[in-house]
Amino acid sequence: MEKIRQGSLYGEAAQRIRTMIKEGRLKPGTRVPEKQLCEQFGISRTPLREALKVLASEGFVELLPNRGARVVKLTRRMLKDTLDVMSALEGLSGELACQHVSSEEIDTIRRLHEQMIAHYESGDLTAYFEVNRRIHETLVSAARNEVLLEMYDNLNERVRRFRFSEQMSPELWKQVVGEHEQIIEALESRDSARMGRILRGHLKHKLDRVDVDDDPDADELAS
Numbered sequence: 283m284e285k286i287r288q289g290s291l292y293g294e295a296a297q298r299i300r301t302m303i304k305e306g307r308l309k310p311g312t313r314v315p316e317k318q319l320c321e322q323f324g325i326s327r328t329p330l331r332e333a334l335k336v337l338a339s340e341g342f343v344e345l346l347p348n349r350g351a352r353v354v355k356l357t358r359r360m361l362k363d364t365l366d367v368m369s370a371l372e373g374l375s376g377e378l379a380c381q382h383v384s385s386e387e388i389d390t391i392r393r394l395h396e397q398m399i400a401h402y403e404s405g406d407l408t409a410y411f412e413v414n415r416r417i418h419e420t421l422v423s424a425a426r427n428e429v430l431l432e433m434y435d436n437l438n439e440r441v442r443r444f445r446f447s448e449q450m451s452p453e454l455w456k457q458v459v460g461e462h463e464q465i466i467e468a469l470e471s472r473d474s475a476r477m478g479r480i481l482r483g484h485l486k487h488k489l490d491r492v493d494v495d496d497d498p499d500a501d502e503l504a505s
Contacts, residue, residue: 291329296336298323303342303353304443311355314343341440361444361492365485368437371430372418373482376465378425380474387424388469391417395462402455411446417462421469421481445493458487 299319302308320330334351337343341364343351354360394417401410422434450458461484468477 291325292332292336295323295325295330295333299333299337300342308353310353312353314351314353316350340436356444358489358492361441362489364437364440365488368434368441369482369485371434371437372422372485373478375422375425375427375430375434376468376477376481377474378427378430379421380469380472380477382426383424383469387420388466391420391469392466394420395466398462399459441488446488447491447493454487454490
């Protein structure tokens with residue numbers, strides 16, 4: 283692996299470790315191999331530990347007193363807590379978007395919605411979920427609030443680490459599409475109150491599709 287150049291050592295180290303976690307090269311519940319990473323990155327322990335502090339603030343790792351750090355184990359409870367906060371942020375973003383969204387952005391969201399339906403009907407669920415993600419990110423961006431966007435992006439990174447089943451029942455599919463159509467209607471009519479209500483309840487479908495155990499004792503490592 284290429285050594286990290288001088289500059290923002292801890293920032294680059296944090297990015298590389300973040301990528302390793304998201305790609306599964308560092309598994310949930312396992313210790314972060316500090317010595318090995320220092321050798322791979324060509325840096326000392328000091329910037330690496332600063333990087334781990336950043337990742338701990340983002341929810342990627344947990345700092346252990348006098349024992350280094352470990353990758354946070356994914357649990358259903360963690361996902362629920364994260365989605366609760368994301369729902370509140372999306373509700374707020376929808377309310378703000380109704381005040382600031384442009385006609386071009388509304389057209390973009392409608393086109394993405396049509397693409398999402400086409401991908402689902404063709405059976406390309408990977409593309410379906412990617413377009414669905416873009417719809418929600420476009421909505422948050424339309425809120426014109428940098429703090430909200432930063433918080434949402436941070437939480438979205440956590441959610442992406444979970445494994446979601448791509449199976450959707452006809453009932454769930456019908457409900458999701460209906461809610462998306464309501465979102466577009468509320469956006470076009472600039473109905474902030476309605477938009478907030480729809481988005482605050484929209485993410486609950488994700489919890490039903492998560493593929494992860496919730497054993498609170500399973501994330502304890504041997505001393």
